[in-house]
Amino acid sequence: MDPVTKKPLPYQIIDPTSCPDPPYGSTCQAFPENIIQSIDPVATKVIPFIPAPNRPGSPNFVVNPRERRNDNQFSARIDHSFGPNDSIYGRYIFAQSVTFTTDQAYTTLPGFGDKIRYRGQNIALSWTHTLSPTILNEFRFGFSRNMDIGTCENCPRAKGFVESFGIANLKALSPEDEGFPYFGLSQGYFGIGDSNYRPVESNDMVEKYNDTLTITKGKHTIATGVDMQPYQSLRDQAPFSPHGQFDFGNLYSNFTVSDFLLGYPGSAGRSVxxxxxxxxxxxxxxxxxxxFRATPNLTINIGLRWEYHQLPTDRRDAGAALFPIPGMPLQTPGNAFLVVPGYAQADQLCQEPRFILDQGLSTERHLVMCSADxxxxxxxxxxxxxxxxPDRFNWAPRLGIVWRPTSSDKLVLRAGYGLFFELSQFNGFHYGFNNPVQAPNQFVNFESGVTPPAKIDTAFLVGEIPPLSDSFLSINVSPYFKQPYVHEWTFNVESQLTNNMAVEVRYLGTAGRQMSHFHFFGNQAIPxxxxxxxxxxYPDFGFTAEVxxxxxxxxxxxxxQLTRKMSNGLSILAGYTWAKSITDQEAEEGGYADGGAGLGQNDNDPKGDRGRGVDDARHRFTIxxxxxxPFGQGKKWANGGGLLNGIVGGWKLTGSTSFQTGFPLTPSTSYDVANVGTGSWRPDRTCNGSLPPGQRTVERWFNAACFTDQFLLADLAAGHPRFGNSGRSILDGPGFQNWDFAFLKDFPFGERLRMQFRAEFFNAFNQAHFSDPVRDITDSTVGQxxxxxxxxxxxxxxxxIW
Structure with a gap:
């Protein structure tokens, strides 16, 4: 029943203990009048922390989280010339901030945000030395150090807070890890609980040494050099789930909230x-x-880079990776090892009984690889x-051509090609150091379509986690990780229309290969x-999230692009882009926040999830x-001096305006229709589902009737589970238009000093930039x-300004 309107909920609540196969069986019995007589003891302790509804209907609670941020910054710079041949440049920047935000929190409910403290320092130095009129050398040094400390808004909580929920074998790892266990609900309902990976302290340091020699000889200007960047990172963090996590995915009682009230989680996780x-x-x-300036009208640029991005090692030999044995069939016991750093550590762990299966039998197999292997x-x-x-064969050729067809500069043609290696997503590499050997995590997926196997307080049935069992969340980086690279090609036509106006037409194409990808549902089961x-x-191991x-x-x-240089007091830069982006699965950590477009449902067939990229905005216009x-002295109106000019003269209006179509959306279902345990499941698609732009409203953004899971559930009940046929990124989310502008006026004090007043308006017309609609077709608010x-x-x- 809706607690505000008192109207019945649109769900038939099933008693999961009344039948052998809820929620799909026809013999299941419903709770009379949808009233649950006995609430789970753990749920009873959580309910007082859930705020009361503040509006009727669904959703019945609306919150506008307020972000608070304090920033301080200091910078200093020096430029000095020692003579005609030598000059130096130096810069130092210091910045720190404290932010209270819900951007990275698991919920926007009051009291469950994050507090992020940041401090950063940056140094840049350069020395330019002229060896001769045609030879120049530049040496540059850079240093950057950043410290981030993240904690829950109300963490650490009181001593014994985690244990107070009465969940067997769940307690805080240390006093600073006392936090609120996370209880996640599907079907559009708020979850509640403190963030995972909190507290965390990260200290990153990067040095950069670069030396470039430039030689001018005839028609050639040659530049060659080397670049070295040592880096290090110190991270002290809570593991995946320091205070426990429980997700309720509508597996048993036909409603995610009733699953929670009855105490039947769909999955549970913790770290020890x-x-x-x-x-x-x-x-x-x-x-x-x-x-190479081949002719006065033709210049050719040829270049070649070699790049080696050394992947990190841990000074304490933390880390682990899942290594499939070459040539071994899939779904075969013993077809993969967990490999750990250092031969001594490997030989110690591989012989421990807890890392040996079927010890003493003919099927005995070691789960941790020994040094000999x-x-x-x-x-x-x-x-x-x-x-x-190591991936050392990283050669990146470059080619560029600039041609003026006439002797005039009013028409220029440009073409180019380059291969660019991307920096690895090192945020993902910390997963390799948060692994089931040195930082164990237990992650349990409970099977749907059966009598609930556990309740919240019994989800963790063993006192210590048996390492590498099927209840583990194993996170690693693939040993075969290759450096991602992108082919890029472009063709430009630039034309000067008038003395102060130019237009540019450009085609840009890219093709990414070996791109970094977070397999959020790695080692997924076959339906x-x-x-x-x-x-x-790899049946000896459980769910594995892999980079x-x-x-x-x-x-x-x-x-x-249209450029109008300042003339008669007006300058304009306007641009329009018509584009299309296609990708395989591409989700990094946090991929749930992109309309579901980055997550694939079948991790064993990424190409089957090929579709529009998460950043595929088809049309974008900016100006x-x-x-x-035109007011004040020397202007068209109020052309006078004195007080009138001091009030109305000297004002500038600056602004930017953007119009963009929406990013892609992917419909989903809460049911594990393929019985694979983990995944971003999609329904069947029976018709297009996309509404004409004129029919899209906040109450009905797409036609939810075009998506169903009834055939999937029927196939599951009949013993033929499968994935849904709906594609990834097949719908469009809301677009946006935004107007930012500012009024500026300078007040001079003598010749060198002036005070500038700025009145800035962001989203000046207060237009609503709508978020994505509900995509879960099992939610009664789907499409809203x-x-x-x-x-x-x-x-x-x-x-x-001085």
Whole structure:
């Protein structure tokens, strides 16, 4: 019953203990009048923390979280010339901030946000030395150090807080880890609980050494040099779930909230240990470039780079990776090892009974790889500690052509090609150091379509986690990780229309290969009946979230740009982009927040999830402008001096306006229709589902009737589970238009000093930038929009310039 309107809920609540196969069986009995007589003891303790409804209907609670942020910044710079041949430059920047936010929190409910403290320092130095009129050398040094400390808004909570919920074998790992266990609900309902990975302290340091030699000889300008970037990161963090996590996915009683009230989770997770990670590595680069002015109208640029991005090692030999044995069939016991850094550690762990299955039997197999096998399979040299095979053959050619068809500069044609290696997503690499050997995590997926096997307080049935069992959340980076790279090609036509106006037409295309990808549902089972574990590709291991590099992307766009230089007090820069982005699965950590477009349902067939990219905005128009208002001395109106000019003269209007179509959406279902345990499941699609733009409203953004899971549930009940046929990224989310502008006026004090007043308006017309609609077809509010972006923000500022 809706607690505000007192109207019945649109769900028939099933008693999961009344039948052998809820919620799909016809013999299941419903609770009379949807009233649950006995609430689970743990749920009873959670309910008082859930705020009361503040509006009727669904959703019945609306919150506008307020972000608070305090920033301080200091910078200093020096430029000095020692003579005609030598000059130096130096800069130092210090910044710190404290932010209270819900952006990274698990819920926007009051009291469950995050407090993020940041401190950063940056140093840049350069020395330019002229060796001769045609030879110049520049040496640059850079240093950056950043510290982030993240905690829950109300953490640490009182001593014994975690244990007070009465969940067997769940307690805080340390006093600073006392937090609220997370209880996640589907079907559009708020979850409640403190964030995972809290508290966390991260200290990152990067040094950069670069030397470039430039030689001018005839028609050639040659630049060659080397670049080295050592880096290190110290991370002291809580593991995946320091205070426990429970998700209720509508598996048993036909309603996610009643699953919670009855105490039947769909999955549960916890951690029992944590450790400090201290990893380091370096980037090595070398390059050669030749700008060849072939004719006065034709310039050719040829270049070649070599890049080696060394993957990190941990100074304490933390880390682990799942290594499939080459040539072994899938779904075969013993077809994979867990490899750990260092031969000594490997030989110690591989002989421990807890890492041996079927010990003493003919089927005995070691789950941790011993040093002899590490050497056999190529884990030698640095790879014996980094656990990733080096990828050194990274050559990146570059070619550019600039041609003026006439002697005039009014028409210029440009074409180019380049291969660019991307920096690895090192945020993902910390997963390799948060693994089931040194920082164990227990993650239990309960099977749907059966009598509930556990309640909240019995989800963790053993006192200590048996490492590497099927209840583990194993997180690793693939030993075969390759450096992602992108082919990029472009063709431009630039034309000067008038003395102060130019237009540019550009085609830009890219093709990404070996792109970094977070397999959020790695080692996923093949669809089938019964126990999930034997159907996994590597059945000795459980659900494995893996950072790999096998994704592909493509991007093609037509870009138009109009530039009007300042003339008669007005300058304009306007651009339009018509583009299309195609990718395989591409979700990184936090991929749930992109309309579901980044998550695939079948991790064993990423190409089957090929679709529009999460950033595929088909049309985008932007315009920026500066307008010196025509009032005051020397202007068209109020052309006078004195007090009148001091009030109305000297004002400028600056602004930017953006129009963009929406990012893609993917319909989903809460049911594990394929019985694979983990995944981002999709329904069947029976018709298009996309409404004409004129029919899209916040109450009905897409036609939810075009998506169903009834055939999937029928196939599951009949013993033929399968994935839904609905594609990824098939719908469009809300677009947006935004107007930001500012009024500026300078007040001079003599010749060198002036005070600038700024009145800035962000989202000036207070337009609603709607969030994505509910995509879960099992939710009664599917297709409806309940959130919006930031409202209008007005900022007044004074800036002293000397």
């Amino acid at each position: 240990a944590k450790r400090v990670n201290y990893h380091d590595g370096k980037f090595l680069n070398a390059f050669f470039q030749d700008d 590490m050497k056999k399979y190529g884990f030698t040299g640095r790879a014996a500690r980094s656990l990733w095979f 089938g009946l019964g126990d999930i574990q034997p159907r996994r590709l 790999g590099s096998g994704a592909n992307t493509s991007y093609n766009s037509l870009q138009l 920026g402008y500066i307008w010196e208002l 929009i309940f959130g919006a972006g930031e409202p209008r923000d007005i900022q007044l500022a004074l800036k002293f």
